[in-house]
Amino acid sequence: MPIRTMRASGTPRTTGSPGAPDSAPGGTGTTAKARPQRAGLRGEGTWGWLFVSPMVLVLGLFMVLPILMALWVSLLHWDGQSNPFSGQADFVGLDNYRTLLTQDGLDRTLFATSLRNNAYYVLLTVPLQTVLALALALIVNQKMLRGRGALRTTFFFPSVTSSIAVSTVFLFLFQGSGAVNSMLSWIGLKGPNWFADPRGVLSLILSGLGIVDPERPAGVLADHSLMGLSWFEWLAGPSVAMCTIILLAVWTTSGSFMLIFLAALQNIPRELEESAAIEGVNRRQMLRYVTLPALRPVLFLVLTLGLISTWQVFDQVYVMGQGAPGNTTLTPAFLSYSAGFDNADFGQGSAIAFILLALILILTAFQRWALRERGVHTGRNR
Structure with missing residues (x-):
């Protein structure tokens, strides 16, 4: 005899009536309906992997596999003339890394010089290009501005030029x-002879103020060193030639980041700006408390892309001096290329590349931590 239940309207209903839940095995209720749904999800996952498998194979063949091969080469003393996997190359383990990081010599001095040059390049290029790109995006986002399309094209044009x-x-x-x-x-x-001036900009400023003599630095700056370079050499600033490359990089990259900021600005809800306008905020307050918080994810993206690209700078250095004058435009990317193709030491060139990769990953993680969302944590009321 079926069990009688009561509906909300007071009429009886049995378990065998339409619409009644049935949790018994083999029934037609929610448990039975979930099974074909799970099977469908498994089928979709299989088809998804099938469709992306060509791209996975391409990335594995042309990206993952070369990275693993380069990692193996960094453990060898290999001149590029033999097969590195046949045993003809000398296995040296971590000697290439020790030569660059701990052992005194020309290799470590050149590597430290390239890190110093690239560090100044990053510290100046990334903030300048980010601020300029955001300013340009705010300008061309004004609806009352005439010729916005022409201005956007003009600002973006250097980014698409070789x-x-x-x-x-x-x-x-x-x-x-x-x-x-x-x-x-x-x-x-x-004006100076820009590409032939190896003097550091900060040392020139300090010399002009009469604080430091660049020709004969004394005291702590000359008595202490790091990786073969004195503290004065680390703190001398970018050379005049490197400043020219920095200007070039800012001019050519700000247009691309302007488009990213522009897309993000157009995605900010109008309700936020209208509410802030009703509250009587001015433009500076609008930028600080409304626009910039809404742009936080995009700001992290732009800073990350800028950080990666500036640490990998190569083509401008190759064309505009190849490290000259006095190795003041030398960068790790160009030093890696020079070690492999000029000095036939592909093991050291690969080691430089992997040290640079580790440095980029560490700095990106730190940047992510610095730009993370900081929520307000409140304790329980007692």
Whole structure:
């Protein structure tokens, strides 16, 4: 005899009636319906892996496999003339890494010099290009601005131009008798020979103030060293030649990041800005308390892309000096290339590349921690 239940309206209902739940094995209730759904999800997962398998194979063949091969080469003394997997190359273990990081010598000095140069390049390029890109995005996002499309195209154009072509143009502009020095002469200034000046900018400023003598530094700056370079060499700042490359990088990359910021600005809900306007906030407060918090994820993306690209700078250095003058434009990426293809020491070149990879990963993780969301934690009320 079926068990009688009561509906909300008071009419009886049995377990065998339509709409009644049935949890018995083999029934037609929720348990039985969940089984084909799980089977469908498993089928979709199989088809998904099937469709992405060509790209997975391509990435594994042309990205993961070369990385593993380069990691093996970094443990060898290999000149590139034999098969590194046949046993003909000398296995040296971590000697390539020790030579670059701990052993006194020319290799460590050059590597430390490249790290110093690239560090100044990153510290100046990333903030400048980010601030400039955000400012340009705020400008071209104004609805009352005429010719917004033309301005966006103009600002973005340097980003799509070949970096080799732009670097060649900058070589002509910043020559000793180039257009830049000619314009400086109009206001009574004598410009330097930009790409032949190895002096550090900070050392020039301190020398002008009479604080430090760049020719004969004394005291702690000269008595202590790190990785073969004195503290004065670490703190001398980027050279005049490196500052030119920094200007080039900021000019060519700010347009791309401007488009990223522009897309994010157009995605901010209008209700937020309207509510803030009703509260009577000014433009500076709007930027600080409404716009920038809404742009936090995009800001992290732009800073991360800028950090990675600036630590991997190569083509501008290759065209505009190859480390000259006096190794003040030398970078780890170019040093890795030079070690392998100029000195036939592919083991050391691979070791430099992996040290650079580890440095980028550490700095990216730190940047993610620094830009994380910081919520307000309140204790329980007692």
